[in-house]
Amino acid sequence: MARLRRTPPHDLTPHARALYDKITAGPRGTFMVDPEGGLTGPFNAMLRSPPVGDALQELGAAVRYRTVLSDRARELAILVVAGHHDSAFERAAHEPIARDLGFTDDQLQALRDGSPLSLPEDEQAVLDVARALVARGDLDDDEYAKLEESVVFELTTLVGYYTTLALQLRVFRV
Known part of the structure; x- marks a missing residue:
């Protein structure tokens, strides 16, 4: 059961309403808004x-929309974090994006359960590094x-950001 009530925009404090407006006006748009107008996912807690x-949401926008990472590399790393932390919300939000980028159901399953996955060399490097970061919090040489x-x-920042979201999603029972 969720621990935080979703607050409709008209019940927010002025500062919270300004943040709400910023989130919903940005590239995430209304994707994270429920039918009553409350924010879903990690944004409600913010x-x-x-x-x-x-x-935090500015950092998220930077790692999602303003990095040198390719779209596939970014979604690959996000789904490594989601799989490692068993974050159902992040999987639900990002698997459709990954699927649209050409990831297969078998590849998505391998990202969920951490099983071996064969990818092009550049993506394999991102996968290996992201998995090392979530498993050990460090990289060997x-x-x-x-x-x-x-x-x-950028990858360490992205993994750190999505790890933070996974923690908040779990604690707030989103």
Whole structure:
């Protein structure tokens, strides 16, 4: 059972309403809005602390929409985190995106359960690094060398962001 009530926009404080408007006006649009107007997923919790919630959603927008990672690499890493943390919400939100990017049902299943997956070399490097990050929170020298430093930076940031969301989704029973 969810621990947070979804608050319709007309019941929000002015600061929470400003954040709500920012989230729903951005590229996520109304995808994260329920029929009564409340935010779903991790965004509902962000409204409880607008200054921190705003910073967090800005980071999320950056790792989703403004990185050097390809769309497939980004979704691959997100689904590694979702699988590792058994985050049903993130799987439900990102598997359709991955499917539209050409991931097969077998590949999505392998991402859910952490089983071996064979991908093109650049995507395999992202998979290996993302799996190492969620499993150990670190990279050995060989894993570190698989990707350019800018990609390692963005990938560690993305994994950290989605790990934070997985934690919040679990704690707030989303």
